[in-house]
Amino acid sequence: MNRRRCAAAATSLVCALAVLASPDLLTQRAYAAPPPAPTGSASPVAPPPVELPPGMPVPSASGTKSLEDVRREIEDLYQKAASATDAYNLADELVKKQSAEVVDLAGELVTVQQRIDALKARAGAAARAQYRSAGLPPEARLMLAGDPQLFLDGMGRMKQGQKATSDLLLELTRQQEDLKTYAADSSTHWQQLKAARAKKEKAEKEIKKRISAAKKLEASLAEKDRARLARLDSAAARRAQTAWLDSGAVDLTASAGAVGQGASEQGRKAIEFATAQIGKPYVWGGAGPSSYDCSGLTSQAWLAAGRPIPRTSQEQWRLLPRVDIKNMRPGDLIIYHSDASHVGMYVGNGRIVHAPRPGRTVTFAGAGSMVILGVVRPDN
Secondary structure, three states, rough: OHHHHHHHHHHHHHHHHHHHHHHHHHHHHOOOOOOOOOOOOOOOOOOOOOOOOOOOOEOOOOOEEHHHHHHHHHHHHHHHHHHHHHHHHHHHHHHHHHHHHHHHHEEEEEEHHHHHHHHHHHHHHHHHHHHHOOOOOOHHHHHHHHHHHHHHHHHHHHHHHHHHHHHHHHHHHHHHHHHHHHHHHHHHHHHHHHHHHHHHHHHHHHHHHHHHHHHOOOOOOOOOHHHHHHHHHHHHHHHHHHHHHHHHOOHHHHOOOOOOOOOOOHHHHHHHHHOOOOOOOOOOEEEEOOOOOOHHHHHHHHHOOOOOOOOOOOHHHOOOOOOHHHHOOOOOOOEEEOOEEEEEEEEEEOEEEOOOOOEEEOOOEEEEOOOEEEEEOOOO
């Protein structure tokens, strides 16, 4: 009997050890609710926090996924918000331009209408003068004058008057045609303005939607996981920067040393402006002086250097002269991502100054910490 009891106890011990060693159950225990507090006067003892590696699933509002998956999802949301920000900025520029054009055209319409009114008044005066002369044609009145010299003088004045009347009618016709053209242009620009406003509103909704989703996802994490998320983000940027530098894509010897070393005179001024904004918050649509988005920072920096450039990163990529990465110098702009939705200013020694994304501030970063599309040079 004693032997059977010992065997049963040994079997139970082995099963218990096997259950405790199961990785799946360990993971489940890490996320299981704590056991109910024991009855009585003793205080409940909280289980110690479990620190999970990045690949382990993390419970969040978006479901159970790894912290690295969450990081990539947040990064993707902010990148889509950046694309929408570029669309918003471009539409905003169009709205400003087309609003000014509509105002100018409205002014032209008023001016042309005033000219037409003045011409009509002159034509009316001529008609009234003819009425006062009993409606006789000028030729008949001259024939009745009976004075040859008066006749000749009158003929000269009559021809001048006829030419003036003809010119008056031609000018009236031209002004009326101008009025039609300006009215048509005004209508076209007004429709374009409405379309630009609609695009701007759509982009604004998209920005707010993406940023809200990113913030909600980040807020769904526990505080310790948010801290780990920040560390993962930094680690990913360091890995990308190291890989970029190791690839030999850029020669650091030409720009090693102080920030801006090797820049052109205008490039140095642009860098001085951009680095003076470090610490100011990122705000989409921001172009200073208290906040910036990525292209707001670069466009204002080069404006301060005396070189106006396009407002958006996509237009900067499309319109500015391009240079090879290996030939870039401080002051050049590095365009990021396949849709050219981000831009930073190269300051030398493998670094950029940029406005990263909502929730961050203007700062230095590794130039290779994001996917580079290409490089442009505003003062080329």
